[in-house]
Amino acid sequence: MPDSDVELLHALARGEAQAVATLYQRHGARMVAFARRYVTDSVAAEDVVITLLGRWLERPPRVREVEKLSAFLATSVYHESIDWFRRERAQQGQPPRSRVNEVSAVVKTPVARESVGARLPDALARLSPDERLLLESHYMQALTTEECMELLGIGRAALHQRLHRARVRLMALLSEEEAQP
Amino acid sequence: MNLAELDALMVSPEMPVRAETLVQAWELTEVRRPNALPAGQVLALITMRAQAGMEARLASAARDFVEATSGLSGALGSTLHRSPTDPRTLYLIERFATAESFERHMGSDYFAKFQAAQAGLLAEPVTALFLERGNT
Numbered sequence: 001m002p003d004s005d006v007e008l009l010h011a012l013a014r015g016e017a018q019a020v021a022t023l024y025q026r027h028g029a030r031m032v033a034f035a036r037r038y039v040t041d042s043v044a045a046e047d048v049v050i051t052l053l054g055r056w057l058e059r060p061p062r063v064r065e066v067e068k069l070s071a072f073l074a075t076s077v078y079h080e081s082i083d084w085f086r087r088e089r090a091q092q093g094q095p096p097r098s099r100v101n102e103v104s105a106v107v108k109t110p111v112a113r114e115s116v117g118a119r120l121p122d123a124l125a126r127l128s129p130d131e132r133l134l135l136e137s138h139y140m141q142a143l144t145t146e147e148c149m150e151l152l153g154i155g156r157a158a159l160h161q162r163l164h165r166a167r168v169r170l171m172a173l174l175s176e177e178e179a180q181p
Numbered sequence: 182m183n184l185a186e187l188d189a190l191m192v193s194p195e196m197p198v199r200a201e202t203l204v205q206a207w208e209l210t211e212v213r214r215p216n217a218l219p220a221g222q223v224l225a226l227i228t229m230r231a232q233a234g235m236e237a238r239l240a241s242a243a244r245d246f247v248e249a250t251s252g253l254s255g256a257l258g259s260t261l262h263r264s265p266t267d268p269r270t271l272y273l274i275e276r277f278a279t280a281e282s283f284e285r286h287m288g289s290d291y292f293a294k295f296q297a298a299q300a301g302l303l304a305e306p307v308t309a310l311f312l313e314r315g316n317t
Contacts, residue, residue, distance in 0.1 A: 046219075074200070082195075
């Protein structure tokens with residue numbers, strides 16, 4: 001089996017079962033720990049990773065030449081975790097997504113969710129990387145509060161201030177785009 | 182729009198998370214145990230390759246085997262996958278709660294039946310990879 005990560009990714013992209021096994025043996029523990037961030041418990045995290053192995057066997061991933069293994073694994077496990085979360089909610093008869101601020105879902109908003117979804121990428125692109133990081137963590141639990149504090153080198157109070165400002169800025173950008181024809 | 186409305190709206194559109202954020206989360210993830218599976222669990226990746234023209238019969242026997250395995254106490258999962266590059270190749274991913282349940286699986290009637298059904302269908306011997314063994 002390939003020694004280097006790049007060779008391993010290419011073997012995976014060729015659909016080699018041995019590459020799936022090797023990748024799991026080398027990185028499975030971290031994959032499960034990473035999935036655990038986004039699903040309810042460790043049993044679900046194990047299910048997410050094993051489902052991903054089956055997916056790779058049936059549909060080998062396209063791997064870009066320069067892609068790093070950590071980026072490939074992080075994005076793959078994250079998206080599989082989100083899919084798992086959607087399936088769980090569907091099985092419970094709930095809408096596909098509502099992890100944050102369940103109460104706020106009852107707010108009578110005049111803005112159509114679909115149109116916000118379409119305008120969101122442009123609005124996000126106008127935010128700073130730090131603002132994006134805070135919002136990704138607030139709305140999607142990408143990172144914990146403590147991790148954001150560590151990465152940004154700030155305390156809890158400052159983080160809450162900056163998060164609030166980021167939400168206000170995003171709201172303004174979405175409203176501004178909403179006002180445009 | 183106010184902040185409460187923003188939060189309500191952000192529930193729905195599923196905010197995209199950048200790859201660089203996920204890499205940061207990946208690198209910050211604490212790995213508390215060396216193996217991906219709890220101690221004692223068994224995870225196996227089985228590869229079977231059918232003779233030309235026998236792939237449908239092998240797939241049918243394998244589906245029956247997966248269904249029978251799912252009824253075994255201690256079987257946590259058994260899924261069948263087909264290779265996209267070689268339709269004659271099938272993979273089984275099997276997971277058991279303990280080595281004991283895996284041994285019962287190996288000694289079951291349905292296991293013997295599947296082995297008998299494979300005669301004349303396989304192009305080469307079945308291979309099994311046990312994924313937790315030798316984990317670093």
